[in-house]
Amino acid sequence: MKIFCCKDRFEDILTCIYDAWSCALKEGHNNIRLMREPVWQQSLFDEYIHVDADREKTEKVIRSIKKSISNQAYFWVFYASLSVEEDALQSIYNFLRVGFAVGAGVCSMYANPHVMRILELKRRIGNESHYFREFARFTSLEDKAYVCHIEPKNNVVTIVAEHFADRMPSEHFVIVDDNRRVAVVHPKDEELYLMYLTEKEFDVLSRSEDFEDEYTRLWRTFFKTIGIKERENRACQRNMFPIWMRKHAVEFKE
Amino acid sequence: MNEIITDYTTEEKLNILADAAKYDVACTSSSSDRRGKKGFLGNTKACGICHSFASDGRCISLLKILMTNHCVYDCRYCINRASNDIPRATFTPEEICELTVEFYKRNYIEGLFLSSGVLKNPTYTMEKMCETLLLLRNKYHFNGYIHVKTIPGASDELLATAGYLADRISVNLELPTAESLSKLAPNKSFKTILEPMGKVSDTIKAHRVAIGKDARMERSRGNMYLSNSIFQSRQSIERQEGITEASVKNALVPSDGGKLKRSFAPAGQSTQMIIGATDESDYTLIKTTEKLYQSYDLKRVFYSAYIPINEDRVLPQIGTPPPLLREHRLYQADWLLRYYGFRANELLSEEKPNFNELLDPKCDWALRHLGYFPVEVQRAPYDLLLRIPGIGPRSAGRIIYGRRYGTLDFDNLKKMGVVLKRAHYFITCNGHRLYNTPIEESYITRQLIDTNGRDNWKVNNQNNTYTQMSLADFGIG
Numbered sequence: 139m140k141i142f143c144c145k146d147r148f149e150d151i152l153t154c155i156y157d158a159w160s161c162a163l164k165e166g167h168n169n170i171r172l173m174r175e176p177v178w179q180q181s182l183f184d185e186y187i188h189v190d191a192d193r194e195k196t197e198k199v200i201r202s203i204k205k206s207i208s209n210q211a212y213f214w215v216f217y218a219s220l221s222v223e224e225d226a227l228q229s230i231y232n233f234l235r236v237g238f239a240v241g242a243g244v245c246s247m248y249a250n251p252h253v254m255r256i257l258e259l260k261r262r263i264g265n266e267s268h269y270f271r272e273f274a275r276f277t278s279l280e281d282k283a284y285v286c287h288i289e290p291k292n293n294v295v296t297i298v299a300e301h302f303a304d305r306m307p308s309e310h311f312v313i314v315d316d317n318r319r320v321a322v323v324h325p326k327d328e329e330l331y332l333m334y335l336t337e338k339e340f341d342v343l344s345r346s347e348d349f350e351d352e353y354t355r356l357w358r359t360f361f362k363t364i365g366i367k368e369r370e371n372r373a374c375q376r377n378m379f380p381i382w383m384r385k386h387a388v389e390f391k392e
Numbered sequence: 393m394n395e396i397i398t399d400y401t402t403e404e405k406l407n408i409l410a411d412a413a414k415y416d417v418a419c420t421s422s423s424s425d426r427r428g429k430k431g432f433l434g435n436t437k438a439c440g441i442c443h444s445f446a447s448d449g450r451c452i453s454l455l456k457i458l459m460t461n462h463c464v465y466d467c468r469y470c471i472n473r474a475s476n477d478i479p480r481a482t483f484t485p486e487e488i489c490e491l492t493v494e495f496y497k498r499n500y501i502e503g504l505f506l507s508s509g510v511l512k513n514p515t516y517t518m519e520k521m522c523e524t525l526l527l528l529r530n531k532y533h534f535n536g537y538i539h540v541k542t543i544p545g546a547s548d549e550l551l552a553t554a555g556y557l558a559d560r561i562s563v564n565l566e567l568p569t570a571e572s573l574s575k576l577a578p579n580k581s582f583k584t585i586l587e588p589m590g591k592v593s594d595t596i597k598a599h600r601v602a603i604g605k606d607a608r609m610e611r612s613r614g615n616m617y618l619s620n621s622i623f624q625s626r627q628s629i630e631r632q633e634g635i636t637e638a639s640v641k642n643a644l645v646p647s648d649g650g651k652l653k654r655s656f657a658p659a660g661q662s663t664q665m666i667i668g669a670t671d672e673s674d675y676t677l678i679k680t681t682e683k684l685y686q687s688y689d690l691k692r693v694f695y696s697a698y699i700p701i702n703e704d705r706v707l708p709q710i711g712t713p714p715p716l717l718r719e720h721r722l723y724q725a726d727w728l729l730r731y732y733g734f735r736a737n738e739l740l741s742e743e744k745p746n747f748n749e750l751l752d753p754k755c756d757w758a759l760r761h762l763g764y765f766p767v768e769v770q771r772a773p774y775d776l777l778l779r780i781p782g783i784g785p786r787s788a789g790r791i792i793y794g795r796r797y798g799t800l801d802f803d804n805l806k807k808m809g810v811v812l813k814r815a816h817y818f819i820t821c822n823g824h825r826l827y828n829t830p831i832e833e834s835y836i837t838r839q840l841i842d843t844n845g846r847d848n849w850k851v852n853n854q855n856n857t858y859t860q861m862s863l864a865d866f867g868i869g
């Protein structure tokens with residue numbers, strides 16, 4: 139068995155698919171597997187092939203998905219590539235096998251297990267990014283810039299950032315994925331860009347979360363006041379907003 | 393008593409004016425999608441976004457405040473009535489704007505819900521509110537969601553201005569009959585409430601037609617396949633069609649003409665009724681709701697379980713628990729009207745004017761119409777599928793879609809989101825029933841009351857999860 143491995147980044151993933159696919163044309167789809175690194179347990183009998191990102195191959199893959207399947211399929215692949223699930227890369231590959239065989243119709247084959255799987259991955263990405271739209275919080279750095287820390291399971295920081303770029307196009311802001319140590323930066327009136335943070339940058343940004351100002355306090359006041367005593371229902375509150383999710387929600391900090 | 397200059401800090405004002413606003417239940421931010429634009433702050437999302445959950449489990453989506461809790465009126469059920477001796481405060485327009493944009497930038501809120509007591513007179517109050525909104529839109533460049541509650545009795549121009557500045561506009565009906573209203577809110581009347589409601593409704597229609605949309609508000613897609621829904625009835629359509637022309641004539645025009653260049657209340661109009669302060673039946677409430685949807689094309693009707701806060705002989709005593717289960721039943725029924733193609737008079741009647749405490753309205757209906765069941769899911773049309781307890785618009789849609797590609801079994805149904813523990817009494821799947829239970833009223837009633845019982849207990853004990861109503865929360869989804 140040949141196992142194609144790559145870093146967990148979109149270009150690397152698509153390049154890996156490209157190389158695996160070319161190999162499969164000779165050796166058969168069932169004799170190869172795909173995996174993102176790190177690969178923890180290497181088996182003795184398999185051959186591991188590391189693939190590095192290649193712009194041209196990436197673009198070829200994107201073009202053929204859009205042309206031979208559909209834009210929607212590309213969108214699904216993109217979302218699935220952000221998934222933290224171990225089988226994400228293999229699942230994308232499996233989905234594309236079906237997709238290249240049947241074309242655009244693949245997106246309504248709800249009974250096919252490979253299609254179901256990609257949909258499931260996509261759904262989880264959608265849910266998690268929506269969750270951060272709701273519960274992410276920004277702190278203000280002296281009214282000049284706004285910083286937000288999130289700890290997503292999946293790699294959704296770019297999707298979340300796109301939402302906020304639309305929401306506040308004319309503010310400087312940074313969204314930091316504390317787990318992956320990447321940040322998406324949004325300079326006022328400009329495009330987003332991605333930064334892989336150095337140790338030092340990360341430390342500096344980490345401190346921003348302790349910043350509080352007048353509005354943090356006002357928000358807590360509002361939050362306390364708006365609940366109706368006669369209807370108090372902590373169980374429901376916990377249900378809707380579980381305690382483990384409240385880490386970055388300043389209204390719950392005393 | 394008006395505009396007493398106090399030296400309250402913003403924080404103290406926020407405390408007073410959020411506290412006074414908390415009884416208004418509407419807190420949704422769903423609208424059409426409006427993209428952000430350079431130089432402005434904010435967008436709006438069709439799905440609406442919740443940002444937190446308060447101690448009562450209700451979702452917090454908007455900065456919900458009163459501009460002032462001074463009030464010259466004396467509505468008996470209201471904490472802000474003139475005869476109450478309470479701390480009073482008034483926000484300046486700038487304070488409201490700063491709170492809104494600063495909260496918004498920190499992602500605490502989706503926008504502003506501005507309401508107010510009556511300061512001096514309705515027109516003066518509305519002027520102040522419009523001034524605030526104008527400042528927020530034009531000087532603070534706020535492009536997020538705004539819900540404004542209008543003051544009955546304010547002038548048409550002000551109503552128009554408010555509508556062009558806000559996403560949603562509401563006039564609270566408060567009580568479902570004219571008698572109750574004159575008894576409890578002597579300064580208000582059906583006329584001063586329904587007239588602006590009608591004008592807003594006409595203006596929304598005229599505006600929608602002018603920008604190339606259907607005159608009527610968008611409803612859930614499922615309604616397209618329901619021939620008998622309240623939005624499709626002859627009465628509703630006749631009124632709608634005849635009215636487009638009249639709407640254009642009646643449409644409100646703000647005093648500064650078309651300068652605002654905004655859509656008129658794109659998220660529509662809503663209203664709220666208080667439950668349990670007076671003795672109207674559920675039937676009256678749900679009939680009124682239906683009429684409001686049909687005649688004014690309201691986007692939502694909200695219900696607010698009355699919490700006794702004033703010592704008053706015509707009102708329930710302080711300490712009476714708010715009728716939460718009843719409120720819950722009304723929301724369930726409202727859902728059945730808007731998504732399931734039910735009519736008010738199918739759910740209740742003069743003879744049976746109140747909802748069953750033990751069963752949700754849909755189970756209750758099914759048990760009174762056992763002749764329709766069992767329904768064969770492999771063949772039943774969409775509207776009939778929706779009548780089955782345990783099947784909602786989403787699962788009904790999936791059934792229709794799924795059965796085109798093959799025969800369904802109970803396992804498929806479960807995966808599609810059908811709640812079998814309710815549904816199995818009422819369906820066959822390819823001629824088979826899940827268990828061999830009799831289709832017999834008293835038997836199924838007993839079983840369902842059991843299933844329902846736990847949910848009801850939860851509502852009564854304030855343990856449930858029905859805040860920002862979603863289909864699944866109802867157990868009828």
Ligand code: SF4
Pocket residue numbers: 463464465466467470471472473474508509510577
């Ligand atoms: S008008 Fe009536 S309901 Fe409104 S604030 Fe005044 S007293 Fe309360």
